[in-house]
Amino acid sequence: MFESLYQSFTDQADRAQSAARFKALREELARQGLDGFIVPRADRHQNEYVPPSDERLAWLTGFTGSAGLAIVLKDRAVLFVDARYTIQARDQVDLAVVEPVPLATTSPEKWLEANLPAGAKLGYDPWLHTPGQIERYEKAAANAEATLVAVDLNPIDAIWTDRPPPPQGAVKRHPPRLAGESAKKKLARIIKALGKADALVVSDPHAVAWAFNIRGADVSHTPLPLAFALIPREGKPRLYIEAAKLNAATRAYLEDYAKVEEPAGLEDDLKRLGQKHRRVLFDTATVPVKLTRLLKEAGGTPEIGQDPTALMKARKNEAELEGSRAAHLRDGAAIVRFLHWFDTEAPKGKLTEIDAARALETFRRETGKLKDLSFPTISAAGPHSAIPHYRVTEASNRKISRGIYLVDSGGQYEDGTTDITRTLAVGAPTQEMRDRFTRVLKGHIAIARALFPKGTSGGQIDALARLALWQAGVDFDHGTGHGVGSYLSVHEGPQRISKIGGVALEPGMILSNEPGYYKADHFGIRIENLIVVTPRKIKGAERETLGFETITFAPIDLTLVEPKLLDPEEIAWLDAYHAEVRKRLSPYLDRGDRQWLAQATQPLGGANAKTRHKARHKVKHGRR
Incomplete structure (x- = not known):
């Protein structure tokens, strides 16, 4: 039986308490002589993951996303969220108490200028905001003829009677x-x-x-x-x-x-x-x-x-890079075991998104080296796969049926941090799915094969991942890649591959390569490997040249590939990548998993999609 030790599927949202908590907050604000308060989703370090004692925004509003900010006035409250969380915010908060506002429509500063009453005193906790943030809010308050006030006691802490204690994790x-x-x-x-x-x-x-x-x-x-x-x-x-x-x-x-x-x-x-x-x-x-x-x-x-x-x-040193490579081989073997298991069980129609997430975590734990997941697993079936940052809960848990299943996951090992996304077909995919998947794959290959002069930023190569999608009149709204730490954050800066990535890529940097495509309410596609910036030699080159080494090894679902959309060099890259997957991971697998892997990674030109699909399912799972 599969289980989960490192992630919860319980929906922590508690909007039923919101009305009472907002009332108590406003009473505390009045005691402190304030007309409003800014509630960020932040701790003293602006961390992506914060301890329970710092989840003030979630406690007040019921919204559990990883980014957001509320502004509470005497007679109105708003919650600002980015595009990842627009749907989640409306599902989680009490709309009679707080109004979700997409950041795409307005910023907190502009909202304050338009809605903060003249003469009002708007409070904030100076431990939870950066100087740049406060400078913008002060300017907005001044434009509204109001005042921004730093508080000594966070008013939420004053009313949060069962607030968890600060963490005391061993160092x-x-x-x-x-x-x-x-x-x-x-x-x-x-x-x-x-x-x-x-x-x-x-x-x-x-x-x-x-x-x-x-x-x-x-x-x-x-x-x-x-x-x-x-x-x-x-x-x-x-x-x-x-x-x-x-x-x-x-x-x-x-x-x-x-x-x-x-x-x-x-x-x-x-x-x-x-x-x-x-x-x-x-x-x-x-x-x-x-x-x-x-x-x-x-x-x-x-x-x-x-x-x-x-x-x-x-800029990772050689010891960190060697550790990351070792972690990815261990992790890749766990992914193969999961993919083989999924390939056997999913067609039966009984699996749910939570079942799959638990199974994948279990395969990782069976390596004996897993310290934690690097983020909660995105286990998304059907229309849920079209939500880039979907998080499955017991309330949203969906059965995995014919169509697309997307799994984005990672592990924390002492020698490295992993992050991988695979999009899988359950049953025969539609032609539209194959077209979009192959265009995403073309973008993934373009980044993996890219050569560029020293000093090039991620913003300058981001378009390579989008070109095939643009040619079909589509795109994706997230960045193509983020930095990754060495047994640290799975989302590390300052390096990134995105339209706004201005930092030059340097040898030793680890990034993700994850273009995607999302058809709202239908299906989503993403293919993600981690890559390392590496010096490359080009005969006759006049400038120092860099490229990427792919360090993630796991099969890409060939049943979703439309070979006619790939050129010979792209097919050669895919076949070579799969040959490397077999070579590197086979020593970590038992006979049944090796046989499945051989079928899943056969050369693209060796059989058509229908034949590949049938051949793969002839291999039975040898462990479970």
């Missing part, structure tokens, strides 16, 4: 054989990159984890220790973290090269730096405005820019 040292570079050397590199700054405040826990070679357990799906750090030009680096998270061995390791303090110590240290008129660098994307203003008020100079750690972390 562990990340092994040197996997980190590939000592923390001392990393910190020395960071100090050299400070420019004119006297110190750097590290507010992104991913950067803290990377720089100090530690991993934690404070949030789901990413091994983060929630902590801040201060790296001065002179003197020992300082790590601000709760003592309860450190055992004796980990503390001794850290104190060899850093001073370990409780979190409250950061404010005192910033005040001292301010009194000495020091210049301190803060990360524009993650620092709370509370810290930058604290330094400035004490007499220091905040320099708000990009933490140099971000690019250093993005």
Whole structure:
């Protein structure tokens, strides 16, 4: 029987409580002399995944998406969501209490300018917003002749009587054989990159984890220790973290090269730096405005820019790359076992989306190396596959029937983080499905085969993934690829392949390659592998050239491929990729899985789609 240890399918939305909670919030706002309040979906570090104690937006509104912001006034409340969550927000919130507003129609700043009453005092928690965000809100409030007010006590915390305690996940040292570079050397590199700054405040826990070679357990799906750090030009680096998270061995390791303090110590240290008129660098994307203003008020100079750690972390060293390659082989074998099982069970018509998600997690856990999922599995059948960020719950759980099934999933292993999407046909696909799938595949191959000069950004190559879709008058609305960490976040910056990706791609960066297509209420398609930016040699080249190494290995469903739409070089790439899948994964599989894999990865020219489909189903599952 399959089970799930790392993801829940219970819908956490609790809109039945919203009316009472909004009433209590407004009463607390009145006690604090406020006319409204901004409620972001954020913690002190702007994390993608936040601990339960920081899920204020979900507690208040019932909305459980990973991004959103509410503005609560005396007689009105709105919830801003992006395109991923428009449908989910309307399903989860009490529409009589809060109004969902798509960000595509207006921004919070513009809404405030139009709706904030003159003379109103709008509160915000300075620990939960960046300086850039507050600058925009202050300007909007001023234009409405109102005032933005920082609060000392978050009014939601004042009324959330059963609020969970802050996380106390154990911190562990990340092994040197996997980190590939000592923390001392990393910190020395960071100090050299400070420019004119006297110190750097590290507010992104991913950067803290990377720089100090530690991993934690404070949030789901990413091994983060929630902590801040201060790296001065002179003197020992300082790590601000709760003592309860450190055992004796980990503390001794850290104190060899850093001073370990409780979190409250950061404010005192910033005040001292301010009194000495020091210049301190803060990360524009993650620092709370509370810290930058604290330094400035004490007499220091905040320099708000990009933490140099971000690019250093993005460029993986050889040990990190070797670890990621090993993790992907292990993960690929688990994917093959799942695909074989799915190919046998799905045609019976009894599987549900949750069944499939549990099965895939189980196959990953059976590797003996899985630490967590890298995100909740997107297990989507039929029309659900047309929702790019669909999350199955017990309420939405759908039977997997004839048509399209899409599974986007990943694992966290100590040596690497994985992320893979496969789109599968259950029964014979329609010609439209085959056409769209093949166009997505063409875009995927174009990125995988791309060669480009050093200095090229992801934004410059993004169109390669879309060209075949554009030729049919269609497109997809998400980016083509995001950065991926090394046993860290599955969504890592600053590198990306998207229309707005402006960072130059550099050797060692890991990204996803995941073009897609979505026909609302019908079906969706996405094909995703992870790729590594790699130097390439071209005879006669006049410029240094880069390309990609694909490190994800798993079959692409050939029954969905329309060979007539592929040119000979694309067919050659697909056949070579599948040959590599067989070569690399077969040693990890038993006989039954190897036989299925051989059928699933036969050369594209070897048989037509109907013959391939029949041949594949002749192989019976040998394990379950």
